[in-house]
Amino acid sequence: MRADHASYACGAALGFLGDLAMGDPRRGHPVAAFGRAALAVERLLWRDHRGSGALYTALCAGGAAAGAVLSMRAVRALGRPASGGSPLGGSALGSPVAKPSVRPVLGRPSPAAQTMLTAAATWAVLGGTTLGRQARAIGGALAAGDLDTARRRLPHLCGRDPQALDESQIARAVVESVAENTSDAVVGALVWGAVGGVPGLVGFRAVNTLDAMVGHKSPRYRRFGWASARLDDLAGWPGARLTAALAALAGPDPRGAWRAWRHDGHRHPSPNAGPVEAAFAGALGVRLGGTLAYGGRVEHRPVLNPDGRPVEAADIERAVRLSRRVGTLALGVSVAARLAAGTRLTARVARQSARSAAGRDKG
DSSP states (O other): OHHHHHHHHHHHHHHHHHHHHHOSOSSOOHHHHHHHHHHHHHHHHOOSSHHHHHHHHHHHHHHHHHHHHHHHHHHHHTSOOOTTSOTTOSSSTTOSOOOOOOSOSOOSOOHHHHHHHHHHHHHHHOOHHHHHHHHHHHHHHHHTTOHHHHHHHGGGTOOBOOTTOOHHHHHHHHHHHHHHHHIIIIIHHHHHHHHHHHHHHHHHHHHHHHHHHHOSOSTTTTTTTHHHHHHHHHHHHHHHHHHHHHHHHHSSOHHHHHHHHHHHGGGSSSTTHHHHHHHHHHHHTBOEEEEEEETTEEEEEEEESTTSBOOOTHHHHHHHHHHHHHHHHHHHHHHHHHHHHHHHHHHHHHHHHHHHHHHHHHO
8 A cells, every 4th residue: 555655656746747847738638638528528418507517517527537547447457466376376486386366367556557657647637837838928928018929828828808908917817827727737636636646636637627618607607517616616625725825835925925815815706716816916925806807707806915016027937936836845745645644554454454363363
């Protein structure tokens, strides 16, 4: 059991490094493939009803998680035989008589195969590097005075209507998106990976993707997307709180981050974006929130960290660097938690085995 957790820890670290080195591929990304499959399912199931949306969410998210479970079982099928015998049977490889074994040739999963599967899944679900690239591209355009390019690139990062935004408003939109997606595309996935391994990684990313696709309040998705949005709120809760805490820990103004999170985080309409954006705002000393145009409608959101200054183009780079530090710390926390859980579980099993053996001896 401890080896399984160690394999996960090594795989998560390798996948995180893979995302740092490569980011998302331009073509053939597994998350994009999932999105196309989910769109096909939506065409079949869409009804203006919450029940249809719940079925859609269960099929898509449950199917992704089930696929991850099957992948883990396939890795287990590649495992070496259980100790005490060879694949051909007999007492040892040098036995003069090798009788066919009736036991299946399955045992503990191959650590190398399990590590590589975890690394591939972690790389696929993380999006921190691409998030930083997109944000920096917009920040570079703003720094060069190229407002048209910044507006053209903004929809790659968030769903805001860019045409009516000035430089400060675009910079604010980018910083808010960096903060929220640090939780959604990095920390949340690592948290659920620590809890559930590869199925946790894949399941969280599937839920988050469904929320991005249908979890908004347009006329088409107000009811159909309700289940995806609520499930994403539930799945994102622990990652959002860890993101906010790490932003306060790693940011340039920890007290400001804690204060903004405590005073303003709950005022945001999203239960998960609020703490994260408030913590980033306090850590960076800027104001976030306020009026925005999103999905064809205007929203008047509460201001987060109202004592901060307006966001400037240079704050985008500061937000990206803070996001990178938060992601690195989240990797350390999640891996440490997984290893600690594995150590405790191994110790518990050892104690139970010792008690069972003692009971047999007494009998």
